[in-house]
Amino acid sequence: MMIKITSDFESGNGKNIKKIGENYFQLETVGEGSSYAGYFCFKVINKDRQDINCRVDVILDRDIEYTEFDRQGFLNSQPPLWFNIDGVWQKTFDYQRGDLILHINLTIPAEKTVLITSMAPLFYSEFTKELKEHLSKNIIGRYYEIGNSFEGRPIVLVSIGNLEAQRHILVISGLHGIEFPGIWAAKGIIDFLLSESSEAKEIRERFIVDIIPYGNPDGTVKGRPRTNAQGIDIHREANPLKEHVAPEVRAIWNWIEKYPPFLYINLHGWSACEKGTEPFEGALRPGIHFYRKWGLENKVKECDMSLTEYANPISRYDKIVEFGISYGAEPDNLLELLAQRYGTISYCYEPNMRTGPLSCQEKGIKVLKGLLKPFL
Ligand SMILES: [Zn+2]
Numbered sequence: 001m002m003i004k005i006t007s008d009f010e011s012g013n014g015k016n017i018k019k020i021g022e023n024y025f026q027l028e029t030v031g032e033g034s035s036y037a038g039y040f041c042f043k044v045i046n047k048d049r050q051d052i053n054c055r056v057d058v059i060l061d062r063d064i065e066y067t068e069f070d071r072q073g074f075l076n077s078q079p080p081l082w083f084n085i086d087g088v089w090q091k092t093f094d095y096q097r098g099d100l101i102l103h104i105n106l107t108i109p110a111e112k113t114v115l116i117t118s119m120a121p122l123f124y125s126e127f128t129k130e131l132k133e134h135l136s137k138n139i140i141g142r143y144y145e146i147g148n149s150f151e152g153r154p155i156v157l158v159s160i161g162n163l164e165a166q167r168h169i170l171v172i173s174g175l176h177g178i179e180f181p182g183i184w185a186a187k188g189i190i191d192f193l194l195s196e197s198s199e200a201k202e203i204r205e206r207f208i209v210d211i212i213p214y215g216n217p218d219g220t221v222k223g224r225p226r227t228n229a230q231g232i233d234i235h236r237e238a239n240p241l242k243e244h245v246a247p248e249v250r251a252i253w254n255w256i257e258k259y260p261p262f263l264y265i266n267l268h269g270w271s272a273c274e275k276g277t278e279p280f281e282g283a284l285r286p287g288i289h290f291y292r293k294w295g296l297e298n299k300v301k302e303c304d305m306s307l308t309e310y311a312n313p314i315s316r317y318d319k320i321v322e323f324g325i326s327y328g329a330e331p332d333n334l335l336e337l338l339a340q341r342y343g344t345i346s347y348c349y350e351p352n353m354r355t356g357p358l359s360c361q362e363k364g365i366k367v368l369k370g371l372l373k374p375f376l
Helices: 068-076 124-136 180-193 198-206 217-222 247-258 288-292 297-311 334-342 357-375
Strands: 003-006 016-021 024-028 041-046 052-059 081-085 088-092 095-098 101-108 113-117 141-148 154-161 167-173 207-212 261-267 282-285 345-350
Touching: 003 052, 041 052, 041 101, 068 095, 081 101, 101 113, 124 141, 124 154, 124 180, 124 217, 141 247, 154 180, 154 198, 154 247, 167 180, 167 247, 167 357, 180 198, 180 207, 180 261, 180 345, 180 357, 198 207, 198 357, 207 357, 247 334, 261 334, 261 357, 282 297, 288 297, 288 334, 297 345, 297 357, 334 345, 345 357
Parallel strands: 024 052, 167 207, 167 261, 261 345
Antiparallel strands: 003 041, 016 024, 041 113, 052 101, 081 088, 081 113, 095 101, 141 154, 154 207, 282 345
16 A cells, blocks of 8 residues: 655645654644644645555644643634545544644545645635636736746736726735635635626726735745745735835735725635634724724724625624734834825735635625725
């Protein structure tokens, strides 16, 4: 019997893979900060003519110091794991959780490769290729490459809407490269806006929606939880006026200066921690006092109400969360600059992988509709 295990592919994450016994492996993840160490993604290849049972122990990055809070949170959460055979995503709860370790039991069907992960990826290479091909034949949407990542990967922007429309909305996902729930949500938004739905038509008539599904292509491709290839968290260090700016931030800002949005939706995502430290799903935005300064307070309140109605954000706070100063709303930050210069209202939305890729796509559509309603 012969199986092979690898994380050496796009968005794979496993820095050390050890064989422990017959069809028994250990895989150590690459983490970047304790709460975010839980992303793993690997494949098991069965070249045999019969099904093989195997066991994989996933251990969290040993180079990170975990607090007792992290350990307890990890131990107490029971999110589904996702596996993909022949292109179909399925979930499983068939694993046991120990101290920063997951024991996964798998049956790998004969002559199949199975991908196993905590966060079902939407692969950069495949999806951007699909967008390019699809939009070359589609007159509703336009495909742009607005710049390159540090390692030279194109930053793709899909622009959908009537060219006569003056008002832009900007949607960005994947600034944290492996937060695939947000990337699935962006895909949902693109598919919806290109569709024949009457609501989509109305939005296309009035606005131009610019969507960047992979704000941090290097992070996505390398399977990095937080940073770009330079080790910069470009979500938190997104001030385009700084002296040394990440190329991804530069490219995005160049677009914004040409086509300033009145609404900016920044999509992130959690894996599913139902009982863990952060059972989060929902919307976040800078505090209302922040928008009061720019005379946008009432519009923001309307957006909050509409978003709550449409997307029903579920979070442990049970309401839309306001950023603390440390979250990313500090002076000079991108959001402040957007509000000050262009009167832009910004929201983050974080779908949760618990309910799967399809549901993340539906949530993306609801978030867009909810936030746009006050502007229709
Ligand atoms: Zn994030």
